[in-house]
Amino acid sequence: MKVDLYSDTVACEFGHILSWLDRNSASGTYGCFDRRYWSWRIGDMPNASLQYGLYPLSLAWKYSRASAYKKNTNLLEWIEAAIRFTIRIQNKNGSFDQFFPKEQSVGTTYYLLSAMINARELLADSINAELLSQFDDTISLSSDFISKHDEQYAIISNHIALFAYVNLKLGRLRNDRGFESRALEQLKLIFHHQSNEGWFLEYNGADPGYQTQCIYYLAECFRITGDERILDRIRKSIEEFLLYFFHPDGSFGGVYGSRNTEIIYPAGFEMIRDRIPCCGDISGFIHEGIRKKTIVMPDSLDDENLIRLSTNYMVAALYAGASKPCKRDKQQMPFEKKVDKCFSEAGLRVRSNERYYSIVNFRKGGVYKVFDKKKKILIGEDSGYFFATSRGVLTNQMLDDSETIMDDAGISLKSFFYRTLDEVPTPLITVAIRILSLTFFRFLAMVDLFRLLLVRKAFTGKKKYGICLERKVSYHDKGIVVKDEIRKDARMRVDRQLRGRKAFSVKMASSNYHVAGDLVEIRQPIVDIDRLNAMNHVSMRYEIMVS
Template identity: 30%
Template sequence: MNKDIFARLALQQIPKILTLCDRNPHSPTYGCFDRTFWHYKVVDFPSGMSQEFVWPLALAYHSAIADNPFYHQENLRAWVEAGIIYAARSAHANGSCDDYFPYERAAGAAAFSLLACVESYQLFDLDNYEVLKFFERRANWLADHHESGQLTNHQALIVLCLERVGALLQTDRWDRAKAKRLERVFSWQNEEGWFQEYEGCDPGYHTLTISCLAQVYQSRPDDRLKQVLEKAIELAAQFVHPDGSYGGEYTSRNTYNFFPHGFEVMGREIPVALQINDRFLQGLDRGLGPCYADDRILGHHTWNYLLAWRDFVPERPESLRGRAGRVWLKQAKLLIDRRMTRDEGVQDATLAGDRPTPDVELYLALNKGGVFKLFKNGKLLLSDTQFSVKVLKGKKFKNAVGHLVDDYEVEVREDEILIQGKLGWAKQQQMTPFKAIVLRSVMLSFGRFFPNLIRRILQKMLITGKNKAPFDFIRRLRWNGQQWEIIDELIADSWNGVKAVGIGADQTSIYVVMSRTFQPGQLQPWLDLSDRVQSLSPGDVLRVERRF
């Protein structure tokens, strides 16, 4: 398997990262990576998360891959050091930083950027007392701060930060805090193997948690941590699609995230980890990787890919092979169904005693109205994110969707699956001048003292809060031995105000930083059903039948 794919894709992002950086040593914002702040001047504070970009630059400097134009370029060393110093000087007095609004004191941004700065500081063997004191302040703040919401990847990330800063400063000051955080990570791992991410299982963020925990294990091997990682890695193997893609809209946070480094770290002890990476590499080689070339989220995958290239295990096990059967994660409410069609080739192989790879694979979210991905012969056949209805309410349009996480009525049989419930109103709030003024006023006054309260309110508005829409749906999936039949029904007491109905390949509604990225599977056309709605009377049912 060609490990250079990881490095090449990562190095393609370095010019953009350098564009985001203020590289002028005479500038008051020298080293700032938030271009909207230092260059466009359209925001009034820099995002602390942006300083994470020092790590991809440091790794690019040290990566001796063929045709790497950034290898041992001394300017990168200067810009990385400037970025670390800017992170220190732009932080709050207690070491925290903001991400989306002033005085937010965002744990995720503080942890990601701290880890990046510490790792880069050590890669270049820097010597700066001001920076070391900053690392200490931020580690103290992270050790004592507890954000709202259950985000296991943040907890694992903070454990790794405290481990790295403690080792650098040669202190055990944060050992108790690390132990408590790690215990929380363990308690947030479901018995099915997945880690809690807001409302359930997100295989993408799951790989980030694995990546952080693997690095902690690398520093301090521990039997319990290894057991947690084994369970998590075995679960991750279920979500690598036959074409090498990973995750998607059927997961709790709608991400295509895949962080490969942790699988390389654990690969010598848990061989299936390397099989997972090999299949993902095949997908990248086919051009099936998601695009994360966004000003805010570009850094995460760039440094993780470069670490995976650096720590790549040369000896690889045989390829990961799927087996026919069903994986039903009842608590995650996710179902993976792998089948073989009744064709002569499969029958001959079965009679000969072979275990043929299933040629039809279904990945289904029972908690999201039956959102699914369907693969045939190793290729994506259909991605489906349920009904979407555009409704005119007064003078404004609202969007009712069937893909929000909810407690739907579900029946699962061998050859038939039923999901039914109500559509919910999509979250489509946008920032307005008035809202911006209110948020700034709140955060510049009493809100600065209660950032977690503001965060909880925003989480409910943008992520976890639910409002039912006046539409019912029934989705049936039936297996006839050769193919899946999908029968959908949409029911409304009144069709007045309904202007459009469709089913898309990649619709999502909640706010998740790493979601709504482009992935080639999203090129599937929208199934527009709007013309059929015009002829419906009150009480009529819109019925759609498809076979694949």
Template identity: 30%
Template sequence: MNQGASHIYLEQVWRQLPRVFSRGDWEPFSKSYGCCDRTYWAWKFTDFPGARFQEAAYALASLYTSPWPDNPFYQNPKALRRAGAVMRYWQSIQCADGSYNEAYPHEHSLAATAFTAFYVGEALSLLAGHLPEEQVRSLRDTLARCGDWLIANDESHGVLSNHLAAAAAAMTVIHLNSNDARHADRARHFLARIFRHQSEEGWYEEYGGADPGYQTHGTFYLARIWQLTGDAQLLESLVKANRFLAHCIHPNGSLGGEYGSRNTEFFFPAAFEILSNVCESGKAIAAFMRDCLRRQAAAGLAAVDAFNLFPMLNNYLFAAANADADLQPAVQLPFQQAGQWDFPRAGLHMRGTQRYYAVLGTSKGGVLKVFGKDGSYYSDCGYWVKLAHGLIATSQTLQLSPPVERDGDEFVVETRFSFLKQKLMSPTLFLAFRLFNLGPGRFRRLGYWVKKCLVAALVTKAKAAPLSLRRRVQFGDDYVRISDAITLDGGDKAVSLGCDDKFSAIHMGSSRYFQWQDMGPSWFEPARPGREIQELNESGRLIIEKNFEL
């Protein structure tokens, strides 16, 4: 551990500790002693405790056992007691079958079971010599029940590689506590699923596509497994994944965004610190992003909400524990070079010149991000149109391996608009959903079928709208030109038309965290003028030209 390099992460951690430890119920006589879901135990606004808040166990364990400078929790008896309380409460909310709930009662969530088991298992490995022997045995039994449930269950509502990576990591840690070969075998099962769905281009699948933000998260669990096992096949996969991810690191310290399948932009740094000595792309990412996190240029610990607070906090602590001395990468990140890089399966084209670095998301209707070497930033996330019947349609629709016309430095992308997913919870809908959770939802197959339907309704299934976009993008050495042709099918009328530098077309709680680039100057007004709407309605076609000099 290098104290100077660790400090980059720890100074962010220290700033968040008041917020972090305000989340826990620390009263020993309380029914919810050790619960870290403050909305449940303090505000009493929810009717069940979310299991994933108990991932705080690892943060407390790490702080208690780490002799970092200025660490007020090192060998602090209160930190140890609170870590023990968090883990006991985690045990108390385990379902009878060994699983845990995250979003609603009787969910039996693979994600909640895997993530919490991993972090509690890691906490136990740090605290086993400090806790009563009876509690250690009890925790190992609880972890084994998690492992047995994960042996019998899998995730079927979509391929989310970060969930599968957490499941593999959980089974690896559980095996270290149980010595049950079945748990190690199941870890290999989850890894095999990830490998099968890893693209030849390097990226790990997230709901059908590449998502840079979630890839930084999932890569951490895989890197931790490699650290514990030395798995050569896993390291080969990680090196390939990091080569891809390097292209999604932007000059201003951000990454990902609307060209990804889940629109995420948060950055989890630990994997790249862990891999920095065995993967040059990982080392380059770690070296560049250290200062970006210090400046809070990327969406990190300060930006995330309560639902990502503990995974991000724990990740910073793992990064601090693995941060090497000053890194000297042997390779440059793509944005530091002049060149062109294509990932047709992901639907991505990257372009670097002496004046800018650009990412064109052909799989998302031509979403475009341009980063000037002078610090300027341009983002075009596509269009939305409000139709006369009140529904809103957008050109930001995920389409893997989209047909793209290319002529030298010119790209043409065609996409259909789809209707925006804007469902919100209401008292009536919430009551109906809870009645289902407490009644028919207890039947596992029915509950999982409904979950699959919810994912389709909110994320993966797109309903076509009566509009299309033909976007022509031309890249020059010091400019980017866009020519858009929007077509409206006969019989429908547009009420309003907009284009913006940041918006999302799907439900995704982990997207749209604040970044400083969001407050930069806009290159255009979001609302298009009325004359353009009139032209679209009268002729059924509208041409919009944009020219950006850099």
């Protein structure tokens, strides 16, 4: 049976991508992918990162198995309109804006450059010479901008891997070894921060979902350079770390990661599966996940990530080909074996026997997932405790250096409660940013300072409060037993416990997408709030056992 799971899955999303594009040739925003801007007229500027949509549409025009799109003249006309609009919204210094005027985002400029360079390769012989020349000028101007500026607010490995990939492409496009040298420095930075445990740094920890995206960009870098050292780093990241976070129920990643992501980007694994054998097992897992819809699917995503994941699926299809779906070699994934693996730097412990598979993050308040291996279902998941107080919502689900004692029998940890980082823009903040855009943001140094402060407030800044959790996780033959002791300062009052199937301490743009496993009904521990306030401590015990 001939199937192309990636192409067939993405073909269903072309209509969405085209609907975001302003295809009205009489419109002043003809070629804009930001429908909220051009159709709903909600924002006061287009989100430039959405112009990335010209890349998947270029792939569809060139390679699509859906005959309606391949070499279609209307589609080519719309892609050309998207190119013209992209040229039009570029800042004078070559940068692009995503969130606010004069943002001059390094990350967005790199991201859009990757789309422009690849679209150019696909369309160079098909678009008119004048537009191609203008497109080349736009790429050159953006490449000049990124050659002078870096993303400075955090170590985000998947971003830096993208930057290295773009610079390698630019080095060949512009015949300039300076870009290649810059790419090598960026790769060194990623590998310098790669943990001895295999994972790549994402803000302040390990995140399996984003690691798959990082692996894709690194695989592209390997394909361009042929440098075996890059492949060795990828191999280490997969074999020694990533393999442990594919689950028996067909899901992947989640709350135990530093950024809570569950998206899998498959293209990197398809590109190198002939060099790293376990990538074939991962590809088989992904194929099965697509068929059974146990992983995050493109149709669950918003516009930005749908464009990104759809493109990745299309690239994966080019390497996988229209062939039989990859079948996994049974008993090769860690969840199919007996395992007791501790990643002390990441704060993760994976324990598996013939009955269950468990993952605990002891640096993130002891959050966990437990699976029944025989039934292939999730039987336990803890996202931490969330309490409403006069000082805001407090939670123990925050990465910190918890006091931890570990032995063969289990894990004992102590974690503190922090205020959740879930603020959203207010009218006052929006007005203030627009005023800054008209004044101080003319100077890029001021924008960089503002972005650094924004990231600290939204993602990495945290304040400890007078509540702590002492948790003991005990491993047994049929599952785990959790004993919790919550203690608080006598001056602290808890109003109520916030309970739900999923909860997160930090809002991340690429997390909290729906997967089938979200519908599994999991019993959540109930805290006796009255007792906690009266006695300043409360104890609980619960079991997660295979039936």
